[in-house]
Structures are given as structure tokens and as C-alpha cells.
Amino acid sequence: MDQNAGKRMDVYLELSDICKNFGITKAINHSDFVVRLGMITGLIGPNGAGKSTMMKIITGVYSQDGGTVKFPTLKDGGGKYDTNSARDKGIYCAYQELSLCTNLRVYENFLLCTMSHTPFGKRGFRTRARAEAKELLDQVFPGNGIHVNSLTSELTMVQRQMVEICKAAAHENLKVLLLDEPTSFLPTERIGQLHSYLKKLCADKNIAIIYISHKLDEVEQICETVNVMKNGVNTEISDMQNVTKEKMIQLMGGEESLSHRPEKAVSRAKEEILLEIKDYSGKNLHHINLQIRKGEIIGISGLDGGGQADLLRAIYRLVNGRKLPDTKDMKISYVSGDRGKEGILPYWTIGENMSVASYDIIAPKGLVFPQKMKAFAQHWFDRFSIRAQSVDGEITSLSGGNAQKVLIARGLATDADIILLNDPTRGVDIGTKQEIYRFMREAKEEKKTILLFSTEDTEMCQCDRVCIMHEGSIVRELSGASINEQNIVQTAFEWKSKGDGGAQGEESGGPEKSPAPVRRILSNRAFIAIVTFAVLYGIICCMQPAALTPLGITLLYSSVVPLIFAALGQMFISIGGGIDMGNSMSVGLVNVIVATVVSANAGLGAVYLAAVIVSYGLMGLLILKTRIPAVIVTLGFSFIWEGLAVLVSPTPGGICPPWLKKFCTFSVLNIPGPILVGAVAALIAWWVIRRSKYGIVLNALGNNKTVTERSGWSAAAATFTAYVLSGGFVVLSGIYMTSVQGSGDYSSTGAFCMMSIAVFILGGCEFIGAVSSPVGVVIAAFAMTSISTLLTFLKMNTNLQQMVTGLVLIVAMFVKNIVYRNNACSTE
Template sequence: MEAVDVTKRFGATTALDGVTMRIAAGSTHALVGRNGAGKSTLVSLLTGLHRPDGGEIRFAGAAAPPAADRAAWRQRVACVFQRSTIIPTLTVAENLFLNRQAGGGPIRWKALRQRAGDLLDEYAVDVGPGTLAGDLDVEQRQLVEIARALSQGARFIILDEPTARLDATGIERLFTRLRALSATGVTMLFISHHLQEVYDVCDTVTVLRDARWVLTEPVADVGHDALVTAMTGEAVGLTSVEPRPPVPASVPPALRLRDLALDGAYDPLSLEVKAGEIVGVTGSGSSGKVTLAETVGGLRRPTAGSISVGPVGVRPGSVPAALAAGIGLVPQDRHREGLIPLLSVGENATLPIAGRFGPAGAIVPSRRRAVAEEFIARYDIRTEGPEAPVGSLSGGNAQKVVLARALSTDPSVLVLINPTAGVDVRSKESLLGAVRAAADAGTGVLMVSDELDDLRHCDRVLVMFHGRVTAELQAGWSDTDVVAAVEGVSS
């Protein structure tokens, strides 16, 4: 694939400015850059969703097909987006051959399931063709999408943040599949904000910054610091975190869990988070860490135990009760659980406090706008203004809106689930800085994350394994300590 001097404008905004990138056949090529750098726009050109205003796209030396010829595009390139395009109410077989169920005439369901089973076996996807797609986990959905793309003849696959919602074990399994595909000659463009993954799986890396090409180099020739500098234009080091002063033992707990349990997810556990303390929780996908956080936030009802904020008990299994008790939540999936896409940036950010903007349930727009503008400035949300649709934001800025909303009520407890997944380096700094500021102001923070860079900001880190807390690491831990505890082995 070649993108030669491509330019793309949307109104007065230049989304790509003379970008050239060449991807060698059979390679795994990384595309990195901060949110807003132009990655998504380039992908839209490479998949034929938009036409460049200047320059051209080529596949195997030939010009790209006309935009209207979708069949020709699908034979050349496929994209596995961060947000799944699998239709949950259809079976795996129906998704694999969507719009291709029959070559003409009625659908022969037995033959369709047989074709689907052969395809799944070919690419070692361990799901049944008759399984309802809505019952698949994130990893399985991604593998089904990859198999579907390859079955249409595409030998060039774009993977957009494929690991954003996978745990460490799932990521390694995915990487094993990607290496096997690469060995068969499949070409991949790998987009990720987790830079270590670039070094783990990619041959070459291209950096975009501010809609322009910055560099293309073999991964082995670009150090981590140099890569971050190319992305940001300045040196950024998330691994160097200023230690927080210890929270005094006399400080009362903001959050108290007593023998909290959820059958099939985690065993009875007790935990206290002091006011102003940041407690991290990590573990594998089956550890129960996400379910625990969702229980505290009111998304799940425990089968035993109690939750208290300060001295007051919280009615379990109720988001309104959790909000009323002073718990703010940043959920795992900002698209499905965190944002209302038809509302504006300002409406999303101020949703829990809308009752403050006028009498008797009425909202005075000027009051809401003033508060929204304050949030936009405080959390460095890059947007045209409070009235801009929240769907127009990049991933990092959308996550800032979710965090702003969680903090809008000045909560006593802030619960975060993978708060920096799928965001760029600078947005990570901004998000984690806001979390530290909330803790410094007295908010107790429970942060569930798989990212070591997130956990470095914690006063202590709990490691869960198969539903139990198996280790507690104080500040100053090493990466080896965390990884060994997560995997259930001694460091």
C-alpha cells in the first residue's frame, strides 16, 4: 500500500497535509500519533470511505478503485475498528458472510454453517458458527472480524486499537495470531497508543503529528523516548512519576468495602480507601477486577457484603444510589456506557448536575454553558465549544468528558476502569493529572487498570487473581513485581 502526498480537508480544517506512507507487503507496520494527529483520517482514505483532496492511494502499484466500488475495496483492504462492526443479533456464520450468504437464490443454511466452520478452523478462531455474536467476548469478536476480512480476499488489514479492551493474556494471544498471519504474507497496519505493543509486534513505525508525516523508521532503530518525542514534539516521560506524600494513618476512609462478593466473579473481600488516597487494582481478565469496580459504581449488584462512603451505607446495584452517596464512575467502555452520542460536549459533561442550572427542573442554557466552559478549560478538552457534538471528539478528549462528568458532583469517591485505554500520550498525562488533583483535594480514588503507567500514580496497588486479592504492592514497586503477581507467579 502507498499513500502518496495525500491531503484531506474538512471545511477550514486540514486533517492531513501532504502525508506519504509506504507499507511493504507482508510487514506489520505501526501508525502512531496523538489524538487529532490524522490517523483516523488516513484510515478513512485507505479504506475508501473518503477521497483525498490531493495525492493518491495505491495498492500493489495500481491506483485505488473508485469510491463507489465497495466490493473492489473489500478485496484490497479491511479494517478491524476499535468499535466492533459485528452485528450482535446475528450468528457468527451470518456475520462472517454478511451480504454474501448466497451466491444467488435462497440461502442454504447448512452449507453456510459448514463454510463458516471451515473458515474459523482455518484461522484458529475457537467459536462455533452457530454462536450468537452478542455472546462473544471482545477478543473473539476481533478474531471473527479478521477472519471475515481475509475471507473476502483482502491481504492488507488495518487494526485500529485492537488491544484497547483486552487483558494481558488476550493481548498475547492476539499477537500470536498476528505473527502467524504475517508469516503467511498478510500485511497489517497496526494503530495503537500503547507504544510497547509497537515494539512487540511491528517491523516499521510511521509517526503523524498535527496532520503531517514526521518519520518512518524500522522499529528497532527508534528508541521509546525518541518515538514519544516524535509524537509530541517534546520529551514526555510517563514512567517518571512524582511520588505523592503518604496519606496519614489518621485520615478516615472515604470508601469501605466489607466482605463484598459476587458469585462467579470475586470472593468476599474487604477494602478501605482513605480520603485523598489512590488505590490501584490490577489483574488478568478473569481476576474480577472490573466487576469489582462496577459493583462499587452501582452497575452490578453484589451477592454479599456492604459498601459505605464515609460512615453511610450505599444501596448496592443502583447507579443513582451510588451517585447520591458521592461515588463518581468512569466506566470501562466510554462509547457504550460513558457518553450519550446525540448530546453535546457540555450536556454530557454536566449531566449529573443538570438540576443546578435552573428552578423546578428547568435548565438555563447560559448557566450550563458557563459550567461546561469551565470544565473544558480545567480538563483541557479540545473542542470547538460546549455545543459541539460529543461524537466529534477524538478518543482522548471524549475520555476527558467522561472524567469531567464523573468529577462534576465533587464526589467523595472516584472509581475509574482503564481510564487511559485508547488515548494518546498527552491525553494520558492530562487525565492522570486530573485524577491526582482530585485525590489531592481529598477524593478517595479506586483505579482499575492494566496499564503500568496508570498504576505508577497509585499509593498502593492490589493484585487480583481468580477473584481474590493475592498481593498488595506499596509505592516503589517494579514492573516485574506487578507482572509476576498478575500472572500468579513469584517474582
Template sequence: MSTPLVEARGIVKRYGPTVALQDGQLTVLPGESHALVGRNGAGKSTLVNVLTGLQAPDEGTIRFDGEPAPPLADRDAWRRKVACVFQTPTLVPELTVAENLFLAEIHAAKSTRRSLRSGRGSGGCPPDEHSINRQPIGRGGFISWRKLKAEAAEVLGTWDVHVDPDARTADLKVEDRQMVEIARALGFGARFIVLDEPTAQLDNREIERLFTRMRALQESGVTFLFISHHLQEVYEVCQTVTVLRDARWITTAPVADLPRAALVEAMAGEAVAEYTVNARDAAAVEAPVALEAHGLTSESYENIGLTVRHGEVVGLAGSSGSGKVELAESLAGLHTPTGGTARLDGKPLPFGDVQAALKAGVGCVPRDRHEQGLVSGMSIGDNTTMSVLNRLGRYGFIGTQRKRGFAADLIERLDIHAEGPDQSVSDLSGGNAQKVVMARALASAPRLLVLINPTAGVDVKSKESLLARMDSAREDGTAVLVVSDELDDLRRCDRVLVLYHGRIVAEYPAGWHDHELIASIEGVDHG
């Protein structure tokens, strides 16, 4: 057996009285894709922070290639060992690809030039071999932009990343931004790359391209730690899996030797029952129409007509460029179509005005809880009640106890694991944070509930809890429109509409087979 590329043993990390990781263990062999899975709050992020040198463990050891990890302050040494491509990109969007690849060197060049002007010299230790190879700096500390572009093209070419070095990073597709981040890490010398939920914003084709690139990089000697809540991806791209639960190591095993049911049980601590689609009764099928849209058109979709009845869940499926998300966001008041109409319970649905849509009876879980769903500096109580403050007081005065009581009820209904309404949402795990977003959407008792990727980036049990709330909304007579790339989410729907290039091309009643829905999403038989 070869020496592990990365080895963590007995990792313990505490934050005051909270034990974030009690027994972190990980052994990653060179050239493999190793999955790290567990429910939100299991300790994955804490272990990654320790593995990447962002935090020091309180106990335990980290070794790379059999050698102790570098001192925490030696950031260059850490960059040569390991890099993390986070779910939220760390590239600077307004800079070019080349500038992002050499951002540290550009900063160093400017610092050198300032030092030379002041007569102090560059100071510090001389750069090592890696930084010399990566510094596009000319005489006097000035940046050689020609050299920068040439070296960027060389780095991209070495790792088969087909991106223009002069392209503005904000204009790149998500998958290309991820590959630029990987190329930047490899350019520093790292051969161990942590991928944190890399597929969360990708469609099926983009995911397959990412996996193809991962396999090619593995053949070149690159090793991956792959973190994902999509267990089917673990079986598709990884050779080994490590499970954390309740801040402890549970098991490490070859993926081929661990059936999906056993993996879920290891993550959850108990078996998770499969959801069964039940046939709708006749009364539900004949329920009044809640949402009715005709001829909706925009840059992203064209001539959309659809209905959603009270007590019905309708899914929207399609690739990332299908227009499904933009359509749902339009119905939630985020965009204004260029043509067409929509009515909710017979009244015109306002476009381009979120507050007006909320007042009209629309609740929404947006696609990105971090950017659109939560105010991170506020408490759980503030976040869950901000859409219904007018109901909690009169003339602008809000009763504090009434608001806390309302929020506490939502926390209980959504099974949000928290200390109480006053706890900051920034302290919550991903699954509980998403439950807060769902709680706010339900707080206004909407007649139409729009859910956009409602279970993205959450663990198995949180996903089941969120989908159970969707089921409860249906039982309460709410019309639900759900957009998702997750087949498990769409399986809960009474009907699924497939969008392809901005048009509805197919409709599937409950009970569809995976292969037929996927084929429709990918454009098979649509011309």
C-alpha cells in the same frame, strides 16, 4: 526493494474549513506489520478512511501493488485489497459466525430471490471469481445453509481460526470476534488488514495470543497496519512505524532504530517527562477511611474486603476474568452484589442504582466512553453537566448561562480542546471525548472517584492530562479507585490490589517492579 503493497502519497483531506490531513504518507511492504501512531487528532483515522476506500482524498494518490486504487464505488474491488478491523466490532452479534462471514452473500441471495419472483432477473454485472467462490446460494436464489456452514468452516480452517461456525457471535470472546473479522476479510481476498486498537479490550494473555496469530498470518503473506496507543506493543509486534502529528507525516523508520523516547517526542512534538512516584507523607497515610467494603460477593468476585482513604489512590489490577471491572462497577452503582456491604464515609453505599450512588458521593468514569460514557447527539456542555443539573437551577428550571459557564469552567480545567460548550461531543477526538467523561465525573465533586480504564484509546498527552486530574483529585482529598490494564496508570497509585479469579491475592505499595506485578496478575505463585 520489493514493490510496496500499499503506498499513499501527498494525501490531503478537508471537511469544510477543517484540514483533517495535510500531508498523509504511508509505504507498507508486503508481509510486514507496520505501526501507524500519533496523538488523537493527528490524522490516523482520516488516513485509514482513505486507505480503505471509505472516503476519497481531495489530493494525493493511493496505490496497491503498484496499481492505482479502485474507483470508490467499486466496493468489491476494495474488499479484495484491504479490510479494517475496528476497535468496535462490525459483526452482527445475533447472527452466527457463518452468517457473519457470508453476510453480503446472504443479502445478495435474498435480493436475487426477490428479483426472480418479480420476473426482473438478477440484473447488474455477473459476479466475479471471488464472489462465486463465496456465494452459498442454491437454485432459485435460495441459500444453501449446509454449504454456508461448510464454506465457513473451510475459511476458518484455512486461517487457523478455532471458532464454531454455528456459534452466536455475541457469545464469542473479543479476541475470537476479531479473528472472525480478519478471516472474513481474508476470505474476500484481501491481504492487507488494518487493525484499529485491537488490544483495547484484551488482557495480557489474549494480547499475546493475538500477536502469535498475527505473526503466523504474516508468514502466510498477510500484511498488517497496526494502530495502537500502547507503544510497547509497537516494539513487540511491528517492524516499521509511521508517525503522524498535526495532520502531517512526520517520520517512517524501522522500529528497532527508533528508541521509545524518540518515538514519543515525534508523536508529541516535544519530550514527555517520566512520572516519578513520590512517597506519601504521614498525614495522608493516616487520613480518614472514605470507602470500606467487607465480604463483597457476586458471580465475578468473592469475599472482597478493601479500604480507600481520603486522598489515596488505590489501583485494581488483574486479567479480564479477574472480576476487577465488575467490582468497580458495583461500587459505582451499576451492579448489585449477592453478599457483603460497603460504606462511604460511614454511610451504606447503595448498589444497583447509579443515581443513588451519585447522590451518595460516587463519581465514575465507565469502561467504555462510547457505550456508557457519552450521549453522542448532545453537546459538550450537556454531557459534562448532566449529573449536576439539580445544582444549576431550582424547581426543574436550569439557567442556560449558568450551565454554559459551569461547562466552560470544566472545559478549561480538563484542557478539552473544543470550540466551546455548544460543540457536539461526536466531533471530538478520542482523548478530548474521554476528558469530557472525566469532567462529568468530577463535576459533582465526588468523595469517591471510580475510574475504569481511564486512559484507554487516548494519545500520550491526553493520557498525561487525564492522569494529572487523578492526581489533583487525590490532592483535593478525594478517595480514588482506579481499574486499569495500563501499568503507567497503576504506577500513579499509592497501592495496587491484584485480583485473581475473583479474589484479592496480593497488595503492592507504590514503587513495585513491573515483573512482580505482571507475575501476580498472571497467577504466578497463587496456586
């Protein structure tokens, strides 16, 4: 029976004679590609064949060098075809290198892609988004165990891939859904759920799906047509009924034979025991007993979330840290399948990436000679047939499969006794897989030991023994003829049924639930700042009981408000992906503008202050466009701010306008001014970052600029906004500094840069990943001021106060890292 009978096969998108070159490399060479509504189309090919390039042309990320992109059923006015054009026409993609922002909550990742670009969201838009995200996740992956209010960083890789797929399918105007290696992390059960949903999506909504995968069994199972790419040329096969897996491999240029299983395993029971782990328990692992012998391949299998990857990491730490007997001279290497997070060094060349773990071989005496390193890298470059111009090429220029080859070459090149492979064939073509299997067998013959974890159960047939894990324990060991996919799957699901009665949420180690109250408190970014302030303020109150009165609080913390605003300004720049090394001088500039210009002419002064804010926005755009690190640009701007301050007021002077002094010192209901201002500042910053619609975009920008742009948002507009907000807080800091001092002196704010950074860090923020905590920053400012006050009460020498302040901060950061690390362990 014809699979396509009864379906509308309207051509929605037609790419004709497409060419795309990168230097001398022809990524796409005069190729055609047709997308039909209501059809699942496969796209296969070896690594470097041009699949990713074709996908990026379809999604508007790349523009073609030749050929045409047409939408026959649409009135297309022509013009430039880019990501926004693709989105307008309903084309969305779930990327292999997951396009998620880990600092956002799960439902916020959905919102980033689906919300309108109007300035403000409708009331209750977050509540609706949570419900819609949960509904779609449950529809596609029943029993997924994902709490949509959880931070994405807390999810397992399986759960992240589920979110990535659902996020791409969440758009109301969806017409074409591209799935790039959508099952690379998914276990068998989840793959079945996905395939069922995709078939239903095509049948019910007439959606076109492009399914890009190296798993040919899946392509054969779900696709109605398949496009085979080789050397940038695409060939479409419309009759899948007569196409076998062997035929697809042949079309891709591979061997027709699929027999890549090793010969019958020889018993290694008499081989020397290289490593023995007895009753080990650790992170997500319980009572592990494992003998590792020389010259064997040990598979680690089981349902995802069973602790397989944790076991590999634990073995690496135990051996590398010399925590087991007889490991003093043992070498171990680790190869991750998550090349983006744990693998490639993006600023290094291909050769440097391959050689980085082998310096003891390349330079045994500590001196690295470039020619020797290049020759070493060239050997592995040739051995793995990596498709690139040379070892001096950029690692980021490689296709996903070739980048994975580099990482595997790095691990094998170390001459390690034990090689840990964490899903090493994820996202590579079948030819490359066969190469990897061959290298594994060669290493085994050289008496090397390999521990292999793979999300593909069929790969376990490469192993001499297979340890099947469930909930952090090894529950069964298979060897010899008993190693087959049926036994592995049967054992995994038998233990799942015994352990939880079929409970859902195995990917997260349990059913969907919110974090425990104690863990929620400990994981709160403001926790360390609150504890630090409480301890310090408690000591001050014991020494000076008057510190408990409103007047006492006002006197103690009269200087905290300028620091609060300076630190919040630092926070907004960090959200934009930078650091402000010049805010001490910009605050000083505002200070002298207020004391000299505003006091004489409020209107002119307001223009000057507005110019400072706009200048901050332009500074952000300069950083974005030139790609010069923010630390350099802001440091350069610090001299500009200082020079302007000198021009405005060469010597200290001026006065704080009386109306401004009155405004800055007001109180309500006898609440001390510093507390009132700090609370309002924290509330405003919290609303902008945590509750406003555009706050989602700002957070996404600092975490993953590429994802932000793929979601249809302007990185330039978001950067400008973040820096303008920072400039606004800098102006507020300078205004309140004038109120505190009563005059203008730009040199009086010299310590604000380092102080604001210290407050920023103590408040639970991070310079990498756009992790922020407005409440934590405000409380940390009070804590920093408390340190100075306490040391003054103790009559400590002024020269020693900075040293003690630094020590207190180091202790607080040490505790912070322990708390966050332990919390992270409990969520993984």
C-alpha cells in the same frame, strides 16, 4: 541485522498528497502514505492527528478531497474508490469501536463479512463457517474460551476484540490488514499471541499490516516502519532500529521524558476510612473485603475476567443505592472506557455530555440556565484541551481519544467523593494519559478517592495500593514499593495456575462450553410466551374440556391467524430497525381489497395486493433515506392506508371468495387449522431469519447498520427486503381476516396495531437491537387470544377485559425481564 532482509517489499498501495477537510478543520493536510506487502507498519499520533481519517480513506469509508489513491501492482481502471473497491482489493480493518453485531452468533459475524452475495448459501454453509471461525480463533488466540455458536452479546470485551481481529483476517483475498488499537482490551498473554500471529501472517502470506496504537512499546516491538501523524501531516520513519519510544513521543509533539510516575506513595493508613466493604458477594464477586480511605488511588488489577469491572460497578450500586453505612451524603461517579456502549450520548453536544452528571452543581435549585451550563462545560473543555471547535459541537465529531477526554471530564466535574475509573485511558495517546494521571493526582490532593481499573499493568504504578483479583475475589494487596508490573503479573498468573491448573478460557470465566440445559431453556426468547400460553390454555381446558378437541381448538382460535401474520409483519419491520404504527389500517385495506376486488376479479385483486407489498418496501426506503423515525412515517402511512380503504369500500361489504374460504379453513390429518397455519408461519419466518443466508444480513441491519455497510452489504436493499417481507405478512393477515369475517370492514382491524406490538413483545422480541423470535411471536398470539377467550368464559364485563389483558401482559413482561436479567448475570 536489517529486519526487512529477505522480504518482498512491493508497494501495494500509495496515497499521495491526500487532503481531507471537515468544515474548517483540516483532518489530513497534503500527506503521503505508502503500504508495502510483507511489512508491519505502525501508525501513531496524538488524538485528533488524523489517524482515523487516514484509515477510513484507505478503507474507502471516506473519499479524499484532494490527492490520489493508487495500486501500482494492479490494473486499476480508476473510477470511484469506496468500501466495495477496498474490499475487492483485499483491504480490511479491525476497528477500535468493535464492528460486531451483538444479536448474531460469533460465526455469523464472520459470515457477514466473508460470504458471497449470491441469494442462497450452499448446503452446509453454516457448518463450514462454524469450523472455519473456530479454526482461525484457535490459531490466533489459543485457548480463547469462545464458543462460536454463542451470541456475541454473551462474550466479554476481551473475547469480542479477539473476534473483531479474527473476523478482519478471515478473508481469502486479504492483502492489507488495518488494526485500530487492537490490544485496547487484551491482556498481556493475548497481546503476545496476536503479535506472534501477525509476524507469521506477514512472513507466510506476504500481507501488509497497518498497526495503529497509542501503546508505543508495542509499536517499537512489532513494527518495521512507523508513520507519525501530527496535525494531519504524516512523517514516515523507515529505520526503526534507531528510533526509541522517547523519540516517537518527541515527533508527536509530546515531552521527551516518560517519567510520569508519581512520587513515592505516602502511607494512607491513618487517613479517614471513607467506605468499608465487608464480606460482600454479588454478581461474579465473592467475599470482597475492602477499606477505601480518603485521598488515595486504589488500583484494581488481575487477569481479565477476574471481576475488576464488576467490582467497580458493585461499589457504584452500593454507594448510589445507599446500601452501605455512612453513604447517605456520599457522591460517587463512574467513568467507563467503553465510550460507545456506556459513555457518550450521541445526540447531545460536547458540552451537554460533559455536564449531564453535574446538574446538582449547575442547577442546585432545579433550573438549568444554558449560559451557566455552557460556562461550566467550557471550563472542563479548556482544562482537558479537547480538540474541537466549541462545546456546542457534536460529540460524534470527536476522535476516539477526545471523546474519552469528555467522559473523564464528566466524571471529575461532579465533585464526587469517590471516582471510579474503568479503563479510562483505553485508546488515548500518551500525552492525554499524562494529563489524566495529573488530574488523578490533583483529585487525590483534594482528598478525593479514585479506584482505577486498567488493562495496562504499568498504570498501576500510579496507585497507592493495588488489589489483585482472581475469579471474583481479591487475592493480594500490594502497596508502596511492592507495586510494580512484575509483582502484578506474577501474582495474577500464580493464582491462575492455582485456581485452574492453567485451564484455558479465563476471559469467559471458564473453559469453552455450551450453555447449561436449564439456562438454555430459560434464556430461550419463546419461554415466557410458552409458559403464559400453557397456563391460560390449561385454565380454559379445566373450565371447558371440549377445548382439548380439534373442533374446540379450531373454534377457540379461529381469529388467531390474522394476529399471527400481523405480529410477524411487525417483527420484520423491527428487524429493519423500526416499528409499524399503521399495520391495523394496512391489514384493513387488504381486507376490503380481498372482499370487494379479489372476489370480483382475482387478477386485478392480485395486482392491488402486490402494490401493497411494494409500497411497504418503498416506505422502508423512505425511512432510511430521510432518517425520519419509523414511528412517524408508519403513523403517517396509516392515514394513507385508511384513505385507500375508504376509496375501495366506503361501507362494510363484499364477500370472501368461496375458494379462499375453503383454502383458509383446510386441515391435514385432523390437525386444527389455526395450529397448522401458525406452525407453518413460524417455520417460514424462522427459516428466513435464522437459517437463510440473507437472514444474517437482515439481523445485522437492525442491530448495527454501519457494520452491515462496512461488510459490503447494501443497507437500502436490506431495508427494502425487510419491509417487503413485512408487507407480505400484512397481506396474509388481511386475507385471513376476510376469511374469518366473511366480508370487508377496515374498521374491524383497529386494535391490530397495539395487539401486534403486545404479541411481539410477549413473544420475546425487542424493538432495539433486532432481537426476534418467530416461534415466540406465534405462541404469544395464541396466548393473547387465550386471554380474551378466558375473560369471556368468566363473563367479565367487556369494558374490563382490556384492562385485565394489560395487567396480564405487565406481569408476563415483569417475569420476562427477571428471567433475562438473571440469565445475563450468569453469562457475564
